[in-house]
Every structure is written in C-alpha cells, then in structure tokens.
Amino acid sequence: MRRIHRTRRDWAADLGLFLFAACFAAVSAQSIPVDESLGPGWRAADQVVGGLGCAAVLLRRRRPVQLAVALLLAGGFAHYLTGPAMVAVFTVAATRPWKATAWVAALAFGPLPLFLWRLPDMPGDRAGSAVTYFALIAGSIGWGLFRRSRRQLIASLRERAELAEADAESRAERARMEAREEIAREMHDVLGHRLSLLSVHAGALEFNPGAPRAEIERAAAVMRESAHLALHDLREVIGVLRAGAGEGPAQDERPQPELADLPRLVAEARAAGGRIALAGPPEGDTPPALVGRTAYRIVQEALTNVRKHAPGADVDVRLTGGPGDGLTVEVRNARPSVPDPARAAAPGAAGGSGQGLIGLAERARLAGGELTALPADGGFRVHAWLPWQS
Structure with a gap:
C-alpha cells in the first residue's frame, strides 16, 4: 500500500467526511426499512458493518476505487453503508480519471433497471428508500465531478498565471x-x-x-x-x-x-x-x-x-x-x-x-x-x- 502524506487540511477533510458518514447513518437509522423476519440481531449486525464502513472512509485516499466498489456491493445487504458509499463515490469522481468514475457509476446504478421494473410491486417505504439512495449516490457523483472541474480550472488558471509571469x-x-x-x-x-x-x-x-x-x-x-x-x-x-x-x-x-x-x-x-x-x-x-x-x-x-x-x-x-x-x-x-x-x-x-x-x-x-x-x-x-x- 503506497504511503500517503496528509497535510492538516487533508486530515481535517478526512475526519469531516468520517463524521458525515457516521452522522448520516445515525440520523437515517429510524427511516431504514428492515425485514422483521430476519430477527433483532440483523439490525445490530447491520450497524456494526455500517460502523466499519465509516471507519474505512479514512482509507479513501489510498484505494478510493476499491473502497467504492466494496461499499457499493456490500450496500445491497447493509443499509447503514449508504453514508460511507456516498463519500467513496464522491472521492472517485473528484480524484480519479473519467474512466474509473464511469465504471464506479455503472456499478452504482446497475441495479436501477431492476428497481424500476419491480417498483410497482414494492412497498412504499422500500421504494422511497431506494429512490433516496440512488438520488444521494447521483448527487455525490455530481458533487465530486464539480470539485474535479473546479480543481482543474484552478490548476489551469495557476498554470496560465505562471506562464504569464514567465x-x-x-x-x-x-x-x-x-x-x-x-x-x-x-x-x-x-x-x-x-x-x-x-x-x-x-x-x-x-x-x-x-x-x-x-x-x-x-x-x-x-x-x-x-x-x-x-x-x-x-x-x-x-x-x-x-x-x-x-x-x-x-x-x-x-x-x-x-x-x-x-x-x-x-x-x-x-x-x-x-x-x-x-x-x-x-x-x-x-x-x-x-x-x-x-x-x-x-x-x-x-x-x-x-x-x-x-x-x-x-x-x-x-x-x-x-x-x-x-x-x-x-x-x-x-x-x-x-x-x-x-x-x-x-x-x-x-x-x-x-x-x-x-x-x-x-x-x-x-x-x-x-x-x-x-x-x-x-x-x-x-x-x-x-x-x-x-
């Protein structure tokens, strides 16, 4: 694993995103639909996995694509991983090439056609939760792309300023x-x-x-x-x-x-x-x-x-x-x-x-x-x- 040097600003951003993922999981805990037939232990296990996912956010600078893929796949079974998954796809869209961002986005929205096909037969709470999930993932990718374009614009302006100075x-x-x-x-x-x-x-x-x-x-x-x-x-x-x-x-x-x-x-x-x-x-x-x-x-x-x-x-x-x-x-x-x-x-x-x-x-x-x-x-x-x- 390659060594990443973090500045104080990087540490502040990572901790801020970790707290965002944890707070999102805590705030949305009551609105997440859980099948009661799975037993009370299922929610506890889901919460533990969600906590591990929030902690994994601190590794987003080392392996952002792998982290996003793992959280998106596990998110199909663990509902508390929505917050960490949002942070992971945001990181990929903001820092990785367009090709990697496109593959991650395809993985995130791969279940969407099946969801739309089954939407008429789904209960209202589950349908609303799924719609909210896809909307949040889309918003995270869009925000990451905006940050990427803004960073590239700033770099371009800085390069032009340096060329003008030279x-x-x-x-x-x-x-x-x-x-x-x-x-x-x-x-x-x-x-x-x-x-x-x-x-x-x-x-x-x-x-x-x-x-x-x-x-x-x-x-x-x-x-x-x-x-x-x-x-x-x-x-x-x-x-x-x-x-x-x-x-x-x-x-x-x-x-x-x-x-x-x-x-x-x-x-x-x-x-x-x-x-x-x-x-x-x-x-x-x-x-x-x-x-x-x-x-x-x-x-x-x-x-x-x-x-x-x-x-x-x-x-x-x-x-x-x-x-x-x-x-x-x-x-x-x-x-x-x-x-x-x-x-x-x-x-x-x-x-x-x-x-x-x-x-x-x-x-x-x-x-x-x-x-x-x-x-x-x-x-x-x-x-x-x-x-x-x-």
Missing part, C-alpha cells in the same frame, strides 16, 4: 538585453570618437617632440578637452547602468546628440588635423529625434574610422533629403596621398574589429532605414538612408 520575465530580460546593447553602441560611438581624437594628438606629440611651444600647448589643450569629454560621456553611460538599479538618470533623460550638433562634431575632427568637407544638414524642417541622432552617430563613427584606418585622407560628408524623401547620409574618404607618419604611429590607427560598422547598420535598421559600407575608388564609402516622414 513571459513577462522573458520580455523584461529582452528589454534589459536591448538596453545593454544600446549602451554598448553608445560607449563604442562616443568613447571611440573621443579617444581617437586623444590618440591622434598624443601620437603627433610623440612623433614630433620638438614642435613649437604654441603647437604643443594647442595639442595638449585638445587632449585635455577630449579626455574631459570622454570622462563626462563615460559618467553618463554609467548613470544609465545604475538607472536599472534605481540610481542615476534614466536613459531617456540623458542629453542626446541631434543633427544640429553635426557642425560641432566636424569642427572637433578638423581641430585634430582632419581635412573634412561638410555639405548639409538640410535647411528648413528638423528631422525626428531618432533620425537626427542616428545620422549624427553614423557620421561620428565614420570619422572615427577614417582617423583609425586612413589618417590624413580627405573626407567628404554630405547630408541631403527632406520630409517625405528621407535623409541620405554619405561619408566618403579618399586614399591618403602621402601617409602621415605621426598619425600612422598613433595607437588609434590600429585596425578595428568591425563592430562599429555592424552597430551602425543595426542603428539604421532600428530607425527604419538601411546602411551600406564598402570600399570605393581606393577609399571607403558609408551610405545610409533614413526615413523622414512628411
């Missing part, structure tokens, strides 16, 4: 991953730009330590400003990371670059010694914030790559388009005619991993546009189209 956690994790990817792109674009400027000037000073004092002071001032701005940008990125833990400014509250900031970006690159021609941005209407910020980042990363991979090359930056036509961004650099040894010696001139261009393509896709970056005429060309709704 789905919400999955969406939150995806949102966190997207936020981390956005932060990684910001760090690459912003810090890469600042540190490449710093690297260019440091390489120039290293290559030409005997430069005039004014030129050294100017380079040192640019290096100090670039380092200061890089630290400022780094603090902003760290603030975004802390915002996830309830600290620092939210990402949407951080000041983001706009298309109007593009001339300042080009001026910084020119101050580092780059020869850059800027055409645009288009005058008139201002593009949406996402489009302007994406265009700014594309130009920023393209200029950073020129400093790394083609130091000294001429750069042509063009922005054209307008509402309805979209914004076109093109950054083209030629092959350096005479390589600058000072810039080539700078640490920033080392080859990159290509993650910057991958990040730019992803930025353009998220903004609804597209980006291509390919060699062209011995140099390199970055071309992007971004949607600009009218």
